[in-house]
Amino acid sequence: MKYISTRGQAPALNFEQVLLTGLASDGGLYVPETLPKFSVEQIEAMRGMAYPELALEIIRPFVADCIPEDDLAQILQDTYAEFRHGAVAPLIQLAPNQWVMELFHGPTLAFKDFALQLLGRLLDYVLEREQRKVVIMGATSGDTGSAAIEGCRRCKNIDIFILHPHERVSEVQRRQMTTVVGDNIHNLAVEGNFDDCQAMVKASFNAQQFLPDGRSLVAVNSINWARIMAQIVYYFHAGLSLGAPSRKLAFSVPTGNFGDIFAGYLAREMGLPIEQLVIATNRNDVLHRIMTTATYGRQQLEQSLSPSMDITVSSNFERLLFDLYNRDGAAIADLMKRFDVGAVDIDDAAMATARTLFSSARVSDEETCARILETWRSSEYLLDPHTAIGVEAALSAQPEGDVAMVTLATAHPAKFPAAVKQAGVDVEPPLPQHLADLFQREERFTVLPNELDTVQRFIAENSNA
Numbered sequence: 001m002k003y004i005s006t007r008g009q010a011p012a013l014n015f016e017q018v019l020l021t022g023l024a025s026d027g028g029l030y031v032p033e034t035l036p037k038f039s040v041e042q043i044e045a046m047r048g049m050a051y052p053e054l055a056l057e058i059i060r061p062f063v064a065d066c067i068p069e070d071d072l073a074q075i076l077q078d079t080y081a082e083f084r085h086g087a088v089a090p091l092i093q094l095a096p097n098q099w100v101m102e103l104f105h106g107p108t109l110a111f112k113d114f115a116l117q118l119l120g121r122l123l124d125y126v127l128e129r130e131q132r133k134v135v136i137m138g139a140t141s142g143d144t145g146s147a148a149i150e151g152c153r154r155c156k157n158i159d160i161f162i163l164h165p166h167e168r169v170s171e172v173q174r175r176q177m178t179t180v181v182g183d184n185i186h187n188l189a190v191e192g193n194f195d196d197c198q199a200m201v202k203a204s205f206n207a208q209q210f211l212p213d214g215r216s217l218v219a220v221n222s223i224n225w226a227r228i229m230a231q232i233v234y235y236f237h238a239g240l241s242l243g244a245p246s247r248k249l250a251f252s253v254p255t256g257n258f259g260d261i262f263a264g265y266l267a268r269e270m271g272l273p274i275e276q277l278v279i280a281t282n283r284n285d286v287l288h289r290i291m292t293t294a295t296y297g298r299q300q301l302e303q304s305l306s307p308s309m310d311i312t313v314s315s316n317f318e319r320l321l322f323d324l325y326n327r328d329g330a331a332i333a334d335l336m337k338r339f340d341v342g343a344v345d346i347d348d349a350a351m352a353t354a355r356t357l358f359s360s361a362r363v364s365d366e367e368t369c370a371r372i373l374e375t376w377r378s379s380e381y382l383l384d385p386h387t388a389i390g391v392e393a394a395l396s397a398q399p400e401g402d403v404a405m406v407t408l409a410t411a412h413p414a415k416f417p418a419a420v421k422q423a424g425v426d427v428e429p430p431l432p433q434h435l436a437d438l439f440q441r442e443e444r445f446t447v448l449p450n451e452l453d454t455v456q457r458f459i460a461e462n463s464n465a
């Protein structure tokens with residue numbers, strides 16, 4: 001399997017090379033040159049598989065020339081053994097044709113564990129094989145950071161630097177990152193917002209000379225293809241559990257960086273009968289505006305009750321644009337260059353294609369709270385604020401006929417007790433046993449100004465794995 005850049009200029013890479021990188025050298029993102037496709041019969045044959053076996057079926061074609069199948073199978077077994085629910089990603093029915101898929105049973109209580117538990121093991125596997133040391137630099141609006149630290153902290157060939165926006169993540173999220181002990185783990189609280197953190201990460205990938213000893217950067221954000229690849233699996237898992245391929249599906253996805261929903265788009269391209277993908281946004285609604293106005297612009301980032309979705313530059317939207325523009329790398333390079341300095345209009349043909357599959361909704365904090373409270377009262381089911389946005393959007397977008405609508409429950413409500421309280425639910429969701437003493441653990445983080453040079457200097461001085 002070869003991977004190519006969305007901007008058409010960078011060299012094609014194999015899976016191992018893509019795993020060990022972030023942005024392509026032309027500033028684009030890597031995508032598979034061709035996607036594996038599964039027939040109806042092949043999908044039928046996946047029914048009843050345990051999660052790691054299903055993951056093997058879906059992931060094998062993407063990595064086949066780099067990781068022997070037996071090794072991959074073992075890595076996947078180990079990865080999903082870490083999850084606290086036997087079904088790994090259980091489905092809960094909220095109403096006729098409405099489900100949530102709980103993606104928060106991994107170690108850090110968010111969907112990021114599905115990919116980052118795997119990514120850590122894959123990195124460990126290839127770095128040991130190559131006897132190579134790397135530096136991870138990641139940006140987080142709350143969840144990627146702890147999932148990356150948890151996934152990679154045992155890798156002795158890695159230093160991890162996670163940038164989070166100072167005082168803009170929930171306290172549980174911050175503590176999940178800053179209480180992990182390890183000389184190779186560094187939490188940087190940047191005096192800026194998530195977009196600033198992500199921009200620093202991308203700028204650093206484009207110019208890595210600041211790193212010591214010829215080391216290179218590896219991405220843990222969803223610019224890394226391996227993140228997206230792992231997330232495709234749970235769309236198949238939900239679909240098979242609900243009767244696919246004979247039954248049609250729709251998914252509502254709380255969306256920020258467009259990685260999770262892009263994985264759903266790929267699942268459809270690979271053969272899963274998905275009728276609709278709902279882009280559910282909070283007040284940072286750049287993606288909803290694209291769908292409604294065909295203009296891709298920037299907006300001032302605002303803090304909301306769903307901090308992990310406080311993102312206004314959605315990296316993975318570029319991967320979708322690449323397909324919408326018939327994989328014309330030059331056109332995407334030109335579009336993204338213009339986007340760097342202002343708003344861009346998306347072609348009519350591209351928008352028409354996007355609108356056949358994607359719909360979108362913007363959900364305010366008030367609507368988020370109302371949905372948490374109403375779901376608690378009607379079903380005694382507690383939604384976290386991100387999932388509440390997904391459920392609210394799903395209810396406004398239910399397709400006609402027998403289509404199973406699944407909202408991705410992207411985080412556990414215990415990560416956001418303040419939002420749950422603000423919604424009027426007077427039950428404090430408990431943290432699971434392994435995090436019960438989180439508020440007693442000592443925190444370690446460094447506050448840094450929103451300056452690329454300062455951040456890079458810190459990384460250079462502290463990379464010593």
Ligand SMILES: Cc1ncc(COP(=O)(O)O)c(C=O)c1O
Binds near residue numbers: 261
């Ligand atoms: C809880 C939660 N929900 C939704 C999202 C948005 O997912 P994506 O960035 O893949 O669109 C994130 C962060 O990425 C998250 O942490």
Ligand SMILES: N[C@@H](CCOP(=O)(O)O)C(=O)O
Binds near residue numbers: 139140143144220259
């Ligand atoms: N919402 C994320 C932000 C980063 O997105 P990613 O999927 O590209 O890592 C977070 O919670 O950190």
